[in-house]
Amino acid sequence: MTPQFSSQTLSNIEILKTRYPVEQSKSALLPILHMAQAEFGGYLSRESMDYVASLLNLQPIEVYEVATFYTMFHLKPTGKYVLEVCRTGPCALSGAEHIVDYLKQKLGVDLNQTTPDGLFTIKEVECLASCGSGPVLQVGECYVENLTDQRVDSMLAALKSGELSDNEPTPAHSILFRTCGDKQS
Amino acid sequence: MSRKILLENGDISGIDQFDIYRQHGGYQSVEKAIKTMTPLEVVDEVKKSGLRGRGGAGFSTGMKWSFLDRKSDKPRYLVCNADESEPGTFKDRYLMEKIPHRLIEGMIVSSYALGASRAYIYIRGELMWLAKRLENAIGEAKAHGLLGDNILGSDYSLDLVVHPGGGAYICGEESALLESLEGKRGYPRLKPPFPAISGLYGCPTVINNVESIAAVPWIVTHGGEEYSKIGIEKSSGTKLISASGHINRPGVYEIELGLPVEEFIYSDAYCGGIRNGRTLKAVVAGGSSVPILPAELILRTAAGIPRLMTYESLSDGGFQTGTMLGSGGFIVMDDTTCIVRNTWNFARFYHHESCGQCSPCREGTGWMEKVLHRIEHGHGTPKDIDLLVDIAKKIEGKTICALGDAAAWPIASAIRHFRHEFEYHIAHPDKITDPDHVYQPMGTK
Ligand SMILES: Cc1cc2nc3c(=O)[nH]c(=O)nc-3n(C[C@H](O)[C@H](O)[C@H](O)COP(=O)(O)O)c2cc1C
Ligand code: FES
Numbered sequence: 367m368t369p370q371f372s373s374q375t376l377s378n379i380e381i382l383k384t385r386y387p388v389e390q391s392k393s394a395l396l397p398i399l400h401m402a403q404a405e406f407g408g409y410l411s412r413e414s415m416d417y418v419a420s421l422l423n424l425q426p427i428e429v430y431e432v433a434t435f436y437t438m439f440h441l442k443p444t445g446k447y448v449l450e451v452c453r454t455g456p457c458a459l460s461g462a463e464h465i466v467d468y469l470k471q472k473l474g475v476d477l478n479q480t481t482p483d484g485l486f487t488i489k490e491v492e493c494l495a496s497c498g499s500g501p502v503l504q505v506g507e508c509y510v511e512n513l514t515d516q517r518v519d520s521m522l523a524a525l526k527s528g529e530l531s532d533n534e535p536t537p538a539h540s541i542l543f544r545t546c547g548d549k550q551s
Numbered sequence: 552m553s554r555k556i557l558l559e560n561g562d563i564s565g566i567d568q569f570d571i572y573r574q575h576g577g578y579q580s581v582e583k584a585i586k587t588m589t590p591l592e593v594v595d596e597v598k599k600s601g602l603r604g605r606g607g608a609g610f611s612t613g614m615k616w617s618f619l620d621r622k623s624d625k626p627r628y629l630v631c632n633a634d635e636s637e638p639g640t641f642k643d644r645y646l647m648e649k650i651p652h653r654l655i656e657g658m659i660v661s662s663y664a665l666g667a668s669r670a671y672i673y674i675r676g677e678l679m680w681l682a683k684r685l686e687n688a689i690g691e692a693k694a695h696g697l698l699g700d701n702i703l704g705s706d707y708s709l710d711l712v713v714h715p716g717g718g719a720y721i722c723g724e725e726s727a728l729l730e731s732l733e734g735k736r737g738y739p740r741l742k743p744p745f746p747a748i749s750g751l752y753g754c755p756t757v758i759n760n761v762e763s764i765a766a767v768p769w770i771v772t773h774g775g776e777e778y779s780k781i782g783i784e785k786s787s788g789t790k791l792i793s794a795s796g797h798i799n800r801p802g803v804y805e806i807e808l809g810l811p812v813e814e815f816i817y818s819d820a821y822c823g824g825i826r827n828g829r830t831l832k833a834v835v836a837g838g839s840s841v842p843i844l845p846a847e848l849i850l851r852t853a854a855g856i857p858r859l860m861t862y863e864s865l866s867d868g869g870f871q872t873g874t875m876l877g878s879g880g881f882i883v884m885d886d887t888t889c890i891v892r893n894t895w896n897f898a899r900f901y902h903h904e905s906c907g908q909c910s911p912c913r914e915g916t917g918w919m920e921k922v923l924h925r926i927e928h929g930h931g932t933p934k935d936i937d938l939l940v941d942i943a944k945k946i947e948g949k950t951i952c953a954l955g956d957a958a959a960w961p962i963a964s965a966i967r968h969f970r971h972e973f974e975y976h977i978a979h980p981d982k983i984t985d986p987d988h989v990y991q992p993m994g995t996k
């Protein structure tokens with residue numbers, strides 16, 4: 367099935383294009399890929415990428431080569447919540463390796479795997495610019511910092527119960543970025 | 552306490568909102584510049600200030616601005632580098648989070664100085680929530696006539712756009728950033744031509760770090776000469792230092808350049824000393840890319856002079872016994888830290904982040920990671936140490952961008968200063984995970 371952005375997103379894309387010179391609409395590609403990932407099930411399928419290419423009058427390959435270069439784009443379906451734990455030096459100094467182990471044990475899955483209930487995928491990522499408050503993980507738009515076992519427990523519980531969403535409230539006038547929390551609706 | 556320029560009024564509640572920021576002197580520099588100064592006069596003040604780029608390279612901001620091709624009939628662009636992904640660095644994020652309007656104000660004044668009618672803030676995609684806050688701040692500034700058409704009734708207009716990245720360290724490198732902003736892979740460009748001549752969309756472009764741009768409002772309001780009086784000689788002004796690792800008080804500190812390193816580490820106004828009563832083993836002073844130094848060399852130069860937080864003092868002794876101020880990502884390691892493991896971790900980072908264009912970097916980073924992995928996991932051979940030194944040498948200086956150097960330096964310096972630790976790993980593979988021996992895995996407390 368060909369994906370289709372909501373009319374709201376389509377009009378946002380028109381506004382987005384005005385932010386770059388007329389003949390440079392390709393610049394809008396990264397922001398639109400973020401929108402596509404959020405709106406089309408949390409990952410970029412080939413169909414989604416082809417659709418984005420058609421919106422920007424690009425060859426599909428121009429979209430694939432970009433989508434495969436950047437780590438934020440998932441090319442395969444993921445769990446509802448992708449827990450991206452920073453593994454880089456400063457976080458490792460504060461115990462990131464242990465947090466990854468703890469998550470694996472707690473959720474019973476390995477890195478890049480999804481729990482059977484489809485809720486959680488664990489990934490390792492590089493430095494998130496949160497080194498002073500590590501260990502840290504990103505879930506959607508939310509950073510969960512200063513991780514301890516207890517914090518991981520309460521985060522998982524809160525995500526399950528819906529108490530914690532993986533996005534911050536969107537400022538009222540910001541039309542550009544759909545939040546990851548929207549992707550399930 | 553150090554004087555605050557970038558974080559001035561940072562403790563006032565609501566300073567992230569336009570009204571409060573404005574009440575506390577915010578956007579004065581825009582009024583001053585647009586109403587009373589020519590663009591070139593603004594450039595002059597920045598030159599006089601001695602401000603040096605805070606993104607890592609420390610290049611004079613005023614000089615960079617004066618290289619901008621003003622004769623070309625193409626549009627000129629200012630691009631703010633908010634990609635902040637150098638491990639150990641989180642100051643731009645802190646500044647944007649705390650006082651978003653400081654960056655917006657800086658972007659307006661700087662764009663005016665450069666004659667740009669459109670400017671971009673390229674922010675790493677992971678910080679999407681922060682991108683939204685910046686958009687919010689831009690909306691506020693626009694509503695008050697400080698952005699958009701005919702700013703403050705003048706004939707100067709500026710369109711300021713926030714652009715999210717997609718997750719790639721290399722996009723912090725300025726020419727990769729431009730490629731990325733053009734909707735492509737973040738492949739660094741060959742230079743020359745430099746962005747000042749041919750940058751974004753082939754037009755004259757200035758790229759500056761968030762912190763550099765955020766210093767401009769103060770410089771314009773108070774004058775470049777006032778700014779140049781702060782700090783020491785060629786290291787003028789204040790700098791945000793991101794402090795992480797085994798310290799009591801990790802966080803972002805604005806320091807006057809010239810503060811003694813020892814005071815920075817041990818004073819309760821800053822890092823507050825080493826955590827859990829341990830002792831200092833090593834510091835990476837300017838983000839993961841700069842050479843690591845053992846405790847004795849970070850506190851004092853090889854000549855025994857106390858080291859200061861300045862570009863010059865930190866690099867005293869060259870790479871033999873010195874390091875760099877870099878981005879100000881100050882990573883502190885205590886005596887439980889395994890240097891081999893940390894080096895392997897960094898090597899993995901550079902391998903993961905190499906864009907793959909240049910063979911020495913693409914292949915070399917992977918090779919170094921592999922060798923370090925085997926040393927750390929008890930399978931190293933005595934030849935491996937020199938092999939690492941050799942690979943590092945063959946990457947350094949042989950790539951399009953500086954990621955190659957950034958990958959080589961941490962490894963070369965770790966071996967230079969902690970060779971015995973690598974040798975120990977190779978000689979005693981059985982003891983590496985022994986919790987009683989000093990080289991415990993990182994993070995074991
Ligand atoms: C691999 C690599 C990564 C970089 N990452 C950043 C970054 O995240 N932020 C930044 O401001 N500069 C970064 N730089 C430096 C930029 O290329 C550029 O020098 C800087 O943005 C210029 O701004 P400044 O003069 O204000 O420091 C990086 C450089 C390299 C080689
Ligand atoms: S090292 Fe984890 S956020 Fe920087």
